[in-house]
Amino acid sequence: MHSATDPARGPAEPAAVAGPAEPLMWLNADRVLYVGLLGAPSVRTFGAYSLYLSLARPHRICVEGGRWEETLLSVVPPYVPHRIVSVDRMICNVLVEADTVRAADLCGVLRAGRGAIQDPQAVQSLREALLRFRLGSTRQYASTADFDRAFFGAALPARPLDRRIAQVLARIKDDPNRHFPAEDCAASCHLSVSRFLHLFRAEVEAPFRSFRTWQRARSLLYFVTRNSNLAAIALDVGYPDSTHFSHSIRQIYGLTPKSIFAGCRRLALYGSGAAALPRFAFH
Numbered sequence: 208m209h210s211a212t213d214p215a216r217g218p219a220e221p222a223a224v225a226g227p228a229e230p231l232m233w234l235n236a237d238r239v240l241y242v243g244l245l246g247a248p249s250v251r252t253f254g255a256y257s258l259y260l261s262l263a264r265p266h267r268i269c270v271e272g273g274r275w276e277e278t279l280l281s282v283v284p285p286y287v288p289h290r291i292v293s294v295d296r297m298i299c300n301v302l303v304e305a306d307t308v309r310a311a312d313l314c315g316v317l318r319a320g321r322g323a324i325q326d327p328q329a330v331q332s333l334r335e336a337l338l339r340f341r342l343g344s345t346r347q348y349a350s351t352a353d354f355d356r357a358f359f360g361a362a363l364p365a366r367p368l369d370r371r372i373a374q375v376l377a378r379i380k381d382d383p384n385r386h387f388p389a390e391d392c393a394a395s396c397h398l399s400v401s402r403f404l405h406l407f408r409a410e411v412e413a414p415f416r417s418f419r420t421w422q423r424a425r426s427l428l429y430f431v432t433r434n435s436n437l438a439a440i441a442l443d444v445g446y447p448d449s450t451h452f453s454h455s456i457r458q459i460y461g462l463t464p465k466s467i468f469a470g471c472r473r474l475a476l477y478g479s480g481a482a483a484l485p486r487f488a489f490h
Contacts, residue, residue: 221330232475232477251460253421254421255285255304258317258320259282260299262298264294265277265293268281271288280324281323286417290461306418307351312363315329316329317359371397371398374395375387375392383445426445427440431474432472437449437464
């Protein structure tokens, strides 16, 4: 990430994103770009590298119950609980799915991040990438690599995976609302359940159950502009009932489904990928 500096004065203070912040989201199976209302979440735990970018004034973040930090940019590793508050009503949040990258291959900001990141150049670079997306005629990225080049300056190297685990991941991410028992996944890999669970955790660096829980909750993002009752959406997302749905979503996002849908009423939703296009009317 690069931005111009004045040698005599050092890095310039990053400018706020110009113009009104229109609520929007772009997503595929590997990345999410969200610009919208933050709300007042309790503890949230995403199964992805989570980057928070203030659009104007700083936000405050607390990772794993540690001290609160004020910053324009923060990063939280996958499956790490955190809280975030902001004076501004809206924030930018970028998610990089943990199963797609290795920590060692991340760009500097993501690799070093665990809470506040004091990097004015990175803030400016990310804000410029967001502005280019907002001003684009199609607001689309043809691939995950294109998204990475826009926001991180280069495509992030794909995580090398055991072929059997890669096939399981592909099936889950192509249809995240479907129930995939560990026994069935193990059988498809010609492994015992215990060996499959061990190999999955070694390859993905997350337990199988945690990954499935995150993927199901993540799939809610494809539904947030739908005008349907929450009980129907709970079933569509793959939850057995609305109570389980509400509890699980609150554990992940720190907000109830009702709050999430209320905050996304004016959201412009864009997306790509085999899992998304047949079922949802994206721009």
